[in-house]
Amino acid sequence: MRACILLVSACSLLAAQSAPHVIAIRCGRLIDGKGAAARTNAVIVIEGERIKEVDAAVPQGAEVIDLSRSTVLPGLIDNHTHILLNGDVTPADYDEQLLKESIPYRAIRATVNVRTALMNGFTAMRDLETEGAMYADVDVKTAINRGVIPGPRMFVATRSFAPTGMYPLRGYSWELQVPSGVQVVDGVDSIRRAVREQIGFGADWIKYYSDLHYYFKDGALHSRPNFTDEEAHAIVDEAHRLGHKVAAHSMGREGIASALNAGVDTIEHGDGLDDELIDRMVERGVYWCPTIYVGIYVAEGRAAAGATIWPKMRDLERAAFAKAVRKGVRISFGTDAGGFPWTENQAKEFAYMVKYGMTPMQAIQSATSVAAALLDEQDNLGAIEPGKYADIIAVDGDPLSDITELERVKFVMKGGVVVKR
Numbered sequence: 001m002r003a004c005i006l007l008v009s010a011c012s013l014l015a016a017q018s019a020p021h022v023i024a025i026r027c028g029r030l031i032d033g034k035g036a037a038a039r040t041n042a043v044i045v046i047e048g049e050r051i052k053e054v055d056a057a058v059p060q061g062a063e064v065i066d067l068s069r070s071t072v073l074p075g076l077i078d079n080h081t082h083i084l085l086n087g088d089v090t091p092a093d094y095d096e097q098l099l100k101e102s103i104p105y106r107a108i109r110a111t112v113n114v115r116t117a118l119m120n121g122f123t124a125m126r127d128l129e130t131e132g133a134m135y136a137d138v139d140v141k142t143a144i145n146r147g148v149i150p151g152p153r154m155f156v157a158t159r160s161f162a163p164t165g166m167y168p169l170r171g172y173s174w175e176l177q178v179p180s181g182v183q184v185v186d187g188v189d190s191i192r193r194a195v196r197e198q199i200g201f202g203a204d205w206i207k208y209y210s211d212l213h214y215y216f217k218d219g220a221l222h223s224r225p226n227f228t229d230e231e232a233h234a235i236v237d238e239a240h241r242l243g244h245k246v247a248a249h250s251m252g253r254e255g256i257a258s259a260l261n262a263g264v265d266t267i268e269h270g271d272g273l274d275d276e277l278i279d280r281m282v283e284r285g286v287y288w289c290p291t292i293y294v295g296i297y298v299a300e301g302r303a304a305a306g307a308t309i310w311p312k313m314r315d316l317e318r319a320a321f322a323k324a325v326r327k328g329v330r331i332s333f334g335t336d337a338g339g340f341p342w343t344e345n346q347a348k349e350f351a352y353m354v355k356y357g358m359t360p361m362q363a364i365q366s367a368t369s370v371a372a373a374l375l376d377e378q379d380n381l382g383a384i385e386p387g388k389y390a391d392i393i394a395v396d397g398d399p400l401s402d403i404t405e406l407e408r409v410k411f412v413m414k415g416g417v418v419v420k421r
């Protein structure tokens with residue numbers, strides 16, 4: 001009898017596996033993420049976790065989801081986040097988290113942050129370092145992938161690199177052993193070993209801090225590169241050799257130039273981009289994550305705390321952004337969420353991208369097809385077309401006429417599973 005029951009359940013399991021669940025979404029307006037004109041009254045057919053057809057008829061027996069009064073888009077991708085950070089306007093905010101919160105506590109908060117991001121429509125994120133929380137991003141990613149907690153598809157950078165003395169926590173008595181926000185590395189051998197170690201512990205991306213000590217001179221933003229050319233090259237070379245890509249925090253001219261010389265794949269922040277650097281990025285196909293919103297969010301608070309350069313950097317980035325759009329830099333949506341608290345919707349970045357010179361369609365592509373290409377996930381993510389994962393969102397209005405609609409996502413599906421409705 002027991003064997004019989006087991007047999008029956010095994011059979012029904014096999015039957016369930018051989019006939020994946022079919023869903024049909026009726027879309028009022030459909031924006032595909034690749035820049036095609038919005039379509040009306042399309043039907044998306046989903047089989048299992050992927051999109052099977054678009055503009056199809058509703059298959060017989062399919063579960064129908066009616067979004068005929070909404071605009072449907074691909075799930076959003078944020079290529080610069082910090083799920084283990086909860087806002088750091090001032091150094092004190094940052095130090096408090098590293099000194100008074102254990103890594104387990106920070107990981108618990110991260111589980112809430114990834115849920116928030118998913119509910120706001122972000123179905124994939126590249127998380128660019130844990131800020132002292134070691135490899136906790138890998139653990140959060142594992143928990144999401146195993147279905148323990150809801151969250152976006154995560155691409156994680158683990159610990160990031162800076163040389164001795166160049167990254168917080170700084171300013172404490174030399175008698176104290178305080179935690180560091182990065183993995184401290186010096187010299188080519190130590191760098192190659194550290195890249196191998198991070199990849200061994202689950203890093204998808206390698207991130208390093210290319211510069212520090214920002215200052216204005218002759219209207220341009222300058223900085224001091226953290227690493228020697230030899231060291232920066234070793235980071236990129238070792239990561240590429242092992243099949244991983246590299247993101248460089250670089251804000252001033254010298255830091256950006258150093259990162260481009262080293263051969264990085266993405267420039268983060270890049271406030272000091274000028275014509276020559278922009279041309280080099282276009283030529284080499286390097287992506288830029290401008291992280292506009294965080295610069296605006298922290299500028300006044302940092303200025304009040306004595307760092308008066310931040311409002312100037314905010315204004316400079318606006319000019320750099322407009323120039324980069326005109327020259328055709330591959331600009332990916334990236335917000336630095338975590339640098340501002342997760343209670344702020346990271347989708348606020350869209351409005352600034354449009355205000356600074358993108359069309360709403362370009363801004364949407366920056367968080368869909370362009371962002372997916374940055375991740376080398378163009379076959380899986382970033383568009384509503386056959387073969388892609390069914391990562392799909394919907395909003396009530398038309399984001400092409402009001403981009404802030406993306407701050408009010410009403411429906412979220414990840415891998416064919418509805419997570420918000």
Ligand SMILES: [Zn+2]
Nearest residue numbers: 082128336339
């Ligand atoms: Zn960041």
